[in-house]
Amino acid sequence: MKTLYSVLLCALITAMSFGQEQTETQKDTTKQKINTLDEVLITGNLKKDPVLTIVANNYEKDIVQPKNVADLFNDINGLSVIKRGNYAIDPSFRASQYEQLNIQYDGGTKAMHACPNRMDPITTHIIPEEIAKIEIIKGPYTVRYGATFGGVVNLVTQKPDYEDYGLHGKVSSGYESNGDALVNLAQLQYIQEKYDIVANVGYRDFGNYEDGNAIEIPSSFRSTDYGIKIGYNLSEDERLQAHWRQSFGRDVLHAALPMDTEYDNSSILALDYKLDNIGEIAKSLTAKAYYSYVDHLMTNDNRPSFMMMEAVSAVEATTIGGKLELNWKPAEKLNVFSGLDAMHIARDGGRTRLVKVMNGSPLPMPMTFNDKVWQDSYITDLGVFTEAKYTINAKNIFTVGVRYDNVTSDIKDPEADFAALYKLEKRTEHNVSGTVSIKNRVSDRFTLEAAFGRGVRSANMIERFINHFTVGQDPYEYLGNPNLKAEVNNQFEIGFKGNEPLENGFNSFKYETSFYYSSFENYIVGVVDPTITRKFMPMAQPKYVKVFQNIDEAYKTGFEAMAQVDFLKDYYFRTEFAYVYAKNKDLGESLPLTPPLSTKLSLGFQKEKFWANIKYNLISKQDNISKSFGETETDGYQTLDIRFGVKPIKSITLGIAVINALDEAYNSHLNFSFTNQANFGRTPITEPGRNFSAFLQYKF
Known part of the structure; x- marks a missing residue:
């Protein structure tokens, strides 16, 4: 660690020296019109933006401690995280998760996980x-970005600063006391009139953290990442861009999964093209193509089960896709987006088991077994869509969209028992989804939005093809069902937001809220099948397996609300609420992974050179649970976070924070339970206790 600090310090001193030399050189202030790509979905354009959206940004100020992926979602109202450790973290929005959320990078790039236990989600x-x-688009209220069931989450990567030509960059470092965690990043960008290059490299080293009871939780990991983005302006109206990045995870401990990750290597390539100002009717053409490959190895070398059985599983996932979209205006008030997109997901790999003990007795000669994990399966989705926005008047925008998806799936190397259970053949599904919405800007200070969306999601590869693997929150073996019907989400929502001026030392009052109701068809859950017994460790409990099935009746409803008062010019007080209620009427219980009522109270000030805030998080008890999913009731808890940041000079940002300052011992309702861990029972994993952190960034 001292070596890493020395390297970072040298890099910082070198960068500062270089930055000073650059400031002494006269910069090229010539500006060219840049044809920006459609990697951003929400731009502040009333006539183009989708309805009912959230935008969260400026993490350098709002999250000053070193960040793992969870920190990007924890402060967004209505968003929660599903945690299996400190690495395998999935976002959940309004009790929708996994493939129910359309998660992508830069307006369409995807990288699907290779591990059936989601040790390596897209994040x-x-x-x-x-x-x-x-x-975030809060529901199936657009058809332009792929098949969408519960909403779109678009992670927008850093882009060049087109306002300033030449060489620039930044270096940053952060440290967390709880887990002795270190995060480093270096980024360079070179901007010229015709082309631009952005390159970055990062290193993260997280140790095991301690919860509020000073119990060490196995959660350490290391990762190294690098990426390069190259853009070329063919003309003022034409741009081509390539983005290549790789990530290398090492020695990842998963507290709530049966195995650990030895390595997780991913590669992502994305190509983007845009042609603007085509003609009077055809306005712009955009194209995207991407490829991702994930190579994942997991073992149980350091787990209690190793004494009875050694397990090594090597799996891989390939994702290939693209999109072509034409923006055209057949009439002055009508703005139309038409196109087609494609996504192909292929997975393969297996598990090798060396069984040393069988039925409680040591074997004189260990036996080797090979299990097919993904059975060489694939899913291909070909979609066509049209979305039209009609400007009724200067304050009202009406949107209607329709989408068709042709989904093909097949399993090319099935296990004998899986093939005996189902009539396996290539399957094609035809899904139709759509949306209609209206945005009414009543005044400059008040906006009203209403929408209906029908989102359709075909079953994912786990739900179709998994064969007797433990992939849930409970200890059941799960069995896929290749004949599942597609899930349908019929979602209605109304929302409004406003900003009112105040007097007597109070600057303004901001507010925002939305209410929604979703009626589900063919919702997919795992249901115990008493006719099928477990395949591995047949003497263990539970005896029977869960098979993925469609249920007839389910729904959810809820709301998010925010209110903020700005006062004394630079100060603010904000409160946020998020609540969702879900019901599986077939089983008479909640749908799984439904978060409890969340309340956040924030007090802070924001100046140009320094800022601070205190956030009090109140999470209610969750007793509306899915017992069939293995959930248990979760007690409520409160945490307090304190953050402070300062810019002593223009190019330097410093931040310190105390997270969970009260050292609360707690677990989130969405946390999975300890699995195959020494000295831990099957209870939900606990979150980190008090954590001091520091952050330093230098830009040049």
Whole structure:
């Protein structure tokens, strides 16, 4: 660690020296019109933006401590995280998660996980410091960005600063006391009239953290990442861009999963093209193509089960996709987006088991077994869409969209028992989704939005093809079902937001809220099948397996609300609420992974050179649970976070923070339970206790 600090210090001193030399050189202030790519979905344009959206950004100020991926979502109202350790973290929005959320980078790039236990979700393949902002479309209210069931999450990466030509960059470092964690990042960008280059490299080293009871939680990991983005302006109206990045995870401990990650290597390549100002009717053409590959190895070498059985699993996932979209205006008030997109996901790999003990007795000669994990399966989604926005008047925008998806799936190397259970053949599904919405800007200070969306999601590869693997929150073996119907989300929502001026030392009052209701068709859950017994360790409990099935009746409803008062010019007080209620009417219980009522109270000030805030988080008890999913009731808890940041000079940002300052011992309702861990029972994993952190960034 001392070596890393020395290297970073040298890099910082060198960068400062270089930055001083640059400031002494006269910069080229010539500005060219840059044809920006459609990597940002929400731009502040009333006539183009989707309805009912959230934008979160400026993490350098709002999150000053070193960040793992969870920190990008924890402060967004309505968003929670599903945690299996300190690395395998999935976002959840309004009790929608996994493939129910359309998660992507830069307006369409995807990288699907290779591990059936989601040790490597899409959010692990990019470093948080590279994210400029997060955009969320709250439901299936657009058809332009792929099949969408519960909403779109767009992670927008840093782009060049086109206002300043020449060589620039930044270096940053952060430290966390709880887990002795170190985060480093270096970024360079070179901007010229015709082309631009952005390159970055990052290193993260997190140790095991301690919870509020001073119990060490196995959660350490290391990762190294680098990326390069190259853009070329063919003309003022034409741009081509390539983005290549790789991530290398090492020695990752998963407290709530049966195995640990030895390595997780991912590669992502994305190509983007845009042609603007085509003609009177055809306005712009955009194209995207991407490729990602994930190579994942997991073992149980350091787990209690190793004494009875050695397990090594090597799996891989390939994702290939693209999109072509034409923006055209057949009439002055009508703005239309038409196009097609494609995504192909292929997975393969297996698990090798060396069984040393069988039925409680040591074997004189250990036996080797090979299990097919993904059975060489694939899913291909070909979609076509049209979305039209009609400007009724200067204050009202009406949107309607329709989408068709042709989904093909197949399993090319099935296990004998899986093939005996189902009639396996290539399957094609035809999904139709759509949306209609209206945005009414009542005044400059008040906006009203209403939307209906029908989102359709075909079953993912786990739900179709997993064969007797433990992939849930409970100890059941799960069995896929290749005949599942597609899930349908019929979602209605109304929302409004406003900003009112105040007097007597109070600057303004901001508010925002939305209410929604979703009626589900063919919702997919795992249901115990008493006719099928477990395949591995047949003497263990539970005896029977869960098979993925469609249920007939389910729904959810909820709201998010925010209110903020700005006072004394630079100070603010904000409160946020998020609540969702979900019901599985077939089983008479909640849908799984439904977060409890969340309340956040923030007090802070924001000046140009320094800022601070105190955030009090109140999470209610969750007793509306899914017992069939293995959930238990979760007690409520409160945490307090304190952050302070300062810019002593223009190019330097310093930050310190105390997270969970009260050293609360707690677990989130969405946390998975300890699995195959020495000295831990099957209870939900606990969160970090008090954590001091520091952050330093230098820009030049």
